[in-house]
Amino acid sequence: MADAAARRASLNTPGNRKESEMGKARAIFMLVAVSLLTACASTKSDPRAVSSLSGVEMYERLCASCHGIQGHGDGPVAPLIKGWVPDLTRLAARDGGEFPTEDVRRTIDGRFERPAHGPRDMPVWGWEFYTSTVTNDAEERARVNQTINRLVEYLQSIQRE
Numbered sequence: 001m002a003d004a005a006a007r008r009a010s011l012n013t014p015g016n017r018k019e020s021e022m023g024k025a026r027a028i029f030m031l032v033a034v035s036l037l038t039a040c041a042s043t044k045s046d047p048r049a050v051s052s053l054s055g056v057e058m059y060e061r062l063c064a065s066c067h068g069i070q071g072h073g074d075g076p077v078a079p080l081i082k083g084w085v086p087d088l089t090r091l092a093a094r095d096g097g098e099f100p101t102e103d104v105r106r107t108i109d110g111r112f113e114r115p116a117h118g119p120r121d122m123p124v125w126g127w128e129f130y131t132s133t134v135t136n137d138a139e140e141r142a143r144v145n146q147t148i149n150r151l152v153e154y155l156q157s158i159q160r161e
Contacts, residue, residue, distance in 0.1 A: 012137055026152075029155035050062070050129060050147055051129075051143060051146075051147050054102070054154070055150040055151050055152075055154025055157075056154050058150065058151045058154070059071075059155070062123075062125065063075075063151075065077040066081060066085050067085060067088050070158075071087065071089045072088075073085040073086050073088070088155055089158050089160045091104060093159070095115065099156045101156065104155055104156075105149070106147050108126065109124070109144070109148055110124030110125070110126045110127060111126070116152060125136065126144060126148065128147070
């Protein structure tokens, strides 16, 4: 019994408590990350589900896990990304003060690659939003474009200097 009490006392040192707290924090972080990735993956099952969302709702559901709630590139999944997660509130500032609407649209839908910046870790939302089972392809493309436009408009609205 004395040995058990001594073992508990040695485990209750400040260093061991700190390691335990860090382990708990890591576990919570991983749980949040997996939950957010699962939420992003749920879009795949029903691409039309995002069609009725506003730009801010789409951003919160699809982008905030990496780019952060405020768009600063500090989302809970950002540390798991191989490269740099950009601050989306500074897109205009990085482009000479003018929001690069078409580049942003093309980045979201997958038509704009930046090979100099390494591999693309961001999902190609143009394909994720598209439903190939629709018989009217032009109508489906228009729906996807409108969906992406709402997200682009939201990103434009959060720009800062």
